Amino acid sequence: MEDSMVKSLRADPHYCVGCKGCEFACATEHDAVTNIMVTQQGDQKIPAYCRHCEEAFCMQLCPTKAITRESGAVTLAEEKCIGCGICEQGCPYGVITMKGRKEQAKKDVAKKCDLCKDRQLEGSAPLCYEACPTRALALV
Amino acid sequence: MSKCSSMSNQCLINKAEDEQIDLVWDRYEKMKPLCGFGEKGICCRICMKGPCRIDPFGDGPQEGICGANADTIVARNLIRMIASGTSAHSLHGKEIAKTLLKVGRKTSETYSIKDEAKLKTVAGKIGITTENKDIYQIAEEVAYKSLQDYGRIEEDACSWLRNTVTPMRMEKLQNLGIAPNNIESSVTDIMSRTHVGTDADPVNLLLAGLRCSIADYTGMQISTNLSDVLFGTPEPVISEANLSVIKEDAVNIAVHGHNPLLSEIIVDVVDEMQKEAIDAGAKEGINIVGVCCTGNEVLLRRGIPLASNYLSQELTILTGALDAMVVDVQCIMPSVSKIADCYQTKLFTTMPDAKIPGAEHLELHDADARDNAKNIVRQSIEAFKRRDTSKILIPKEKNKVIAGFSPESIVNLLGKIDQEKPLRPIIDNIVNGNIRGIVLFAGCNNVKITQDHNYITMAKELLANDILILATGCGAGAFAQNSMMNSQATTDYAGENLKSVLTLLGHEAGLEAPLPPVLHMGSCVDNSRGVDLAVSLANELGVDLNQLPLAASAPELMSEKAIAIGTWVTGLGIPAHIGLMPPVDGSPLVAGVLTSGLKDITDGYFIVEPDPTEAATKLIEVIEKKRAALNIPSKIKERV
Numbered sequence: 001m002e003d004s005m006v007k008s009l010r011a012d013p014h015y016c017v018g019c020k021g022c023e024f025a026c027a028t029e030h031d032a033v034t035n036i037m038v039t040q041q042g043d044q045k046i047p048a049y050c051r052h053c054e055e056a057f058c059m060q061l062c063p064t065k066a067i068t069r070e071s072g073a074v075t076l077a078e079e080k081c082i083g084c085g086i087c088e089q090g091c092p093y094g095v096i097t098m099k100g101r102k103e104q105a106k107k108d109v110a111k112k113c114d115l116c117k118d119r120q121l122e123g124s125a126p127l128c129y130e131a132c133p134t135r136a137l138a139l140v
Numbered sequence: 141m142s143k144c145s146s147m148s149n150q151c152l153i154n155k156a157e158d159e160q161i162d163l164v165w166d167r168y169e170k171m172k173p174l175c176g177f178g179e180k181g182i183c184c185r186i187c188m189k190g191p192c193r194i195d196p197f198g199d200g201p202q203e204g205i206c207g208a209n210a211d212t213i214v215a216r217n218l219i220r221m222i223a224s225g226t227s228a229h230s231l232h233g234k235e236i237a238k239t240l241l242k243v244g245r246k247t248s249e250t251y252s253i254k255d256e257a258k259l260k261t262v263a264g265k266i267g268i269t270t271e272n273k274d275i276y277q278i279a280e281e282v283a284y285k286s287l288q289d290y291g292r293i294e295e296d297a298c299s300w301l302r303n304t305v306t307p308m309r310m311e312k313l314q315n316l317g318i319a320p321n322n323i324e325s326s327v328t329d330i331m332s333r334t335h336v337g338t339d340a341d342p343v344n345l346l347l348a349g350l351r352c353s354i355a356d357y358t359g360m361q362i363s364t365n366l367s368d369v370l371f372g373t374p375e376p377v378i379s380e381a382n383l384s385v386i387k388e389d390a391v392n393i394a395v396h397g398h399n400p401l402l403s404e405i406i407v408d409v410v411d412e413m414q415k416e417a418i419d420a421g422a423k424e425g426i427n428i429v430g431v432c433c434t435g436n437e438v439l440l441r442r443g444i445p446l447a448s449n450y451l452s453q454e455l456t457i458l459t460g461a462l463d464a465m466v467v468d469v470q471c472i473m474p475s476v477s478k479i480a481d482c483y484q485t486k487l488f489t490t491m492p493d494a495k496i497p498g499a500e501h502l503e504l505h506d507a508d509a510r511d512n513a514k515n516i517v518r519q520s521i522e523a524f525k526r527r528d529t530s531k532i533l534i535p536k537e538k539n540k541v542i543a544g545f546s547p548e549s550i551v552n553l554l555g556k557i558d559q560e561k562p563l564r565p566i567i568d569n570i571v572n573g574n575i576r577g578i579v580l581f582a583g584c585n586n587v588k589i590t591q592d593h594n595y596i597t598m599a600k601e602l603l604a605n606d607i608l609i610l611a612t613g614c615g616a617g618a619f620a621q622n623s624m625m626n627s628q629a630t631t632d633y634a635g636e637n638l639k640s641v642l643t644l645l646g647h648e649a650g651l652e653a654p655l656p657p658v659l660h661m662g663s664c665v666d667n668s669r670g671v672d673l674a675v676s677l678a679n680e681l682g683v684d685l686n687q688l689p690l691a692a693s694a695p696e697l698m699s700e701k702a703i704a705i706g707t708w709v710t711g712l713g714i715p716a717h718i719g720l721m722p723p724v725d726g727s728p729l730v731a732g733v734l735t736s737g738l739k740d741i742t743d744g745y746f747i748v749e750p751d752p753t754e755a756a757t758k759l760i761e762v763i764e765k766k767r768a769a770l771n772i773p774s775k776i777k778e779r780v
Contacts, residue, residue, distance in 0.1 A: 015197055016176075017175065017176025017177055017179075017180075017196065018172075018173030018174055018175055018176045019175045019176060019177055019193070020173065020175065038173045039172070039173065040172035040173035040174070045173040045176065133177075133193055133195060133200050133201075134195050134196070134197055134199065134200055135197075135199050135200065
């Protein structure tokens with residue numbers, strides 16, 4: 001299945017009610033860190049999430065090549081991450097979080113969305129998508 | 141959006157930031173995004189099959205697991221809010237009534253009857269004869285009959301409802317089946333019918349909410365009237381407002397909450413303890429300041445200055461000069477405990493049903509109330525000695541306040557003009573159009589709105605259009621701390637006609653200056669005073685409440701109590717403006733009933749308008765339409 005591509009997320013803020021169901025679902029399977037964040041500007045609720053950019057700054061900037069594209073998803077290999085934080089700074093969407101210190105390491109490591117790649121390759125949908133009660137998230 | 145209308149508060153908000161202390165506004169930002177299911181009222185947590193949520197966009201589930209739809213869920217949630225609000229107000233009244241019963245039975249060691257005349261008036265009002273009875277017997281009978289409103293088995297409507305509204309209104313309430321016989325059973329009724337699998341009809345649920353809200357009104361009447369008997373009926377009093385009433389050279393004690401039972405005792409014992417404070421180095425002795433509605437209660441009866449209404453309560457501690465905060469019930473942010481820990485401030489809880497972790501709990505039971513009150517004051521003096529003077533920052537802005545406008549005091553004041561019919565000058569001026577109408581402002585602050593902004597903006601607009609304003613609760617606090625409750629405000633904001641009336645009345649009443657354009661009637665339970673005044677006017681004119689050029693507004697509402705009050709205001713036939721949508725817009729049916737359907741049932745209805753200028757325009761229109769319907773001069777020709 002190495003050739004298959006996973007689907008990406010697309011959010012329609014109009015349908016987001018700000019329940020944070022997506023955040024909760026994501027965090028339960030990602031070491032208690034959510035890779036999708038619901039923000040609020042005035043009355044408008046807007047989910048912020050990884051776009052898996054074609055020219056991904058995070059991937060280009062990573063000095064240890066910990067970030068690679070796997071089955072279409074910009075994926076971070078945590079064991080290669082040295083916690084420099086440059087990907088976090090480079091992300092135009094602000095959806096990379098430095099958290100979850102590696103054992104015996106002094107720095108936090110980067111956490112980012114992997115589009116629930118493993119789930120998708122097994123035929124399931126990403127957790128955030130499944131949790132959204134108003135279909136504000138679509139898979140494209 | 142700025143956080144407070146009173147810009148002088150900003151220095152303390154900055155101070156909190158410097159000291160890394162989170163305030164209500166910070167916690168609000170951190171809480172965002174607020175969950176839309178809760179905002180719209182379509183989250184149901186009533187049973188454990190769920191929680192269930194209805195998709196407001198129509199794609200997802202339109203029914204909960206049990207089959208309840210958005211209308212049922214929204215209506216159930218809303219009336220549970222009304223039940224909570226009713227419980228809060230009514231239990232407050234019950235505590236007061238139980239205290240009066242003790243006084244009547246001569247078993248109270250702390251309390252006494254301060255206003256015998258009011259006791260007799262109240263007795264007459266609820267049908268108790270006073271001839272050949274001593275004051276204690278009257279007190280016992282009044283208290284007992286009031287307490288019957290909490291537990292009546294018979295179907296007769298509550299005494300404090302029957303005897304305080306217009307006969308026409310009473311008939312209407314009875315015909316609709318929403319005249320409660322028993323305050324507490326109206327709450328039980330809501331909790332019972334909203335249990336899983338019981339009442340699913342949204343309109344039937346809303347009617348139960350309406351009935352319960354009328355019980356809320358009844359409890360408020362008891363609270364206000366019996367408090368007046370025990371502690372005195374407010375008379376006009378001059379005092380001050382804003383955080384600057386906290387004095388650097390005094391032992392400052394804030395009384396915060398709603399129930400005057402214990403703040404009154406604190407105020408009493410202070411006089412005996414001034415010397416102790418002065419000996420401890422506080423040149424100005426002990427300074428009591430008020431917060432929220434306990435603040436309003438002691439402002440009206442004792443002239444105690446008001447430091448803050450709801451939203452800036454935390455800032456009183458940030459001044460670094462507050463030595464103790466004594467709280468009773470309702471609207472006390474639990475955060476004050478943590479913030480008090482950053483300062484010398486001692487936090488005291490005093491009611492068995494309102495403890496806060498981190499606070500010292502000292503109950504003011506009747507038997508040891510005075511001793512415990514002294515203990516609190518003594519510990520405050522000790523706290524004063526521990527002050528870190530480098531952390532003191534007290535804002536400078538201070539505003540003069542004329543408060544204490546109970547209906548009795550208004551009648552007394554106007555009686556100097558017309559002894560026979562004291563309300564005549566107001567009625568004449570309403571009829572001739574010098575006063576176009578009256579708006580009662582009530583309710584809370586809400587962190588979603590710049591503190592006090594909606595109150596001030598609306599009031600300026602209404603006053604310029606010659607509409608007289610009454611205020612209670614945190615609404616009154618808003619006007620007090622923004623300099624709208626003094627004679628200068630009449631000069632600054634009242635329209636020409638209203639200004640001349642207030643100047644004349646002020647002069648006739650023997651004051652040197654005009655009456656303030658916004659009359660402070662008391663705490664939030666004292667909305668009953670506004671009703672008393674309206675009922676007197678209606679009875680004098682031989683009309684019902686819905687016909688008077690009246691409206692109410694809670695432009696910054698927040699609490700369940702405000703929902704309960706707003707609902708009974710509409711139940712009494714009066715339009716109620718609210719400045720933000722309560723959690724009902726998940727059901728167009730429920731929202732529709734509240735904003736228009738109610739008109740056909742009770743004549744009252746809700747006006748939801750977040751923009752304060754627009755809201756003022758809408759209320760002016762309501763008032764002019766009601767004037768037209770009464771055939772008195774109106775800017776609108778059509779009849780309603």
